[in-house]
Amino acid sequence: MNAPVSSPSLTKNQTLVFDVLSRSEAPMSAYTILDKLRDHGFRAPLQVYRALDKLTELGIVHRLESLNAFVACAHRESTCCGAGHGHGTVAFAICESCGQVSEFHDHEVDHRLGDWARGRGFRPAKTTIEIRGLCRGCAA
Amino acid sequence: MNAPVSSPSLTKNQTLVFDVLSRSEAPMSAYTILDKLRDHGFRAPLQVYRALDKLTELGIVHRLESLNAFVACAHRESTCCGAGHGHGTVAFAICESCGQVSEFHDHEVDHRLGDWARGRGFRPAKTTIEIRGLCRGCAA
DNA sequence: TTAATTGCGTTATGCTATAACGTGTGCCAT
């Protein structure tokens, strides 16, 4: 009923935010999203942050901690670890030149970290893996 | 000549910041460090950030991206991957209840991520791995 | 209907980080 793909039962604001992120090549900060949505009636940061909270909770948007920015999920539907969309730990490769982000899941890494945690009695809630560097195109 | 261990050739400000971090059980934000150092003449955030930049560059302080906070390096001197103090990729387990941070290096994880990068022509500059959750003591 | 839940809009505030300017000091090549 509205523009691109969006999960059912998203509210208007959530849909707007998700669509903006989906169309973006690079990650976007909350304030950049806000600026893109002023024409649609957005006036304050909280409108964006509240939508982002919900979208990340649904697992269709990810927060990049090292960038204070957000990306739409680019998961290949590999029903591997905890993937459906309740996806397990995911990693990001972030190009510091062009801004391109690659999202991937590595079974081995996930399990290694899980093993380490179990061995120490540590109960993981959320794991962040972000590789910053230069993508093939930008690495000269 | 001054309190705890500090690498040679640190400036006065760098030493102050490093010592505060070394004595702290939990990670500290730049502004928390600033407050701790007001008695020593610190007045502005930049004094802290400049010291932190140098200390992280030296590898004796780490930034926790998911917390916007800093910790003194707690590396066991395992001369494993790129460890001496030009240490390779390191991971952190962060307890969201008590704030305790465990720093560790996992050879396998490091190499897996390196392999992924090589396979895609991606040139890593800095890798962040942070597991947030509950430590053994706090996990009930 | 009533109460609980959830989303929404707004204002104000707080936390994190850097820009830009000028000063001082040590070091080295001239």
Add this chain to the structure above:
DNA sequence: ATGGCACACGTTATAGCATAACGCAATTAA
């Protein structure tokens, strides 16, 4: 020595990221 350079430092101002707290409206459950 003297000029140039590199580096740390101090200060003020500003930019960028995130949440508190209020009140209202719509939806759902009991």
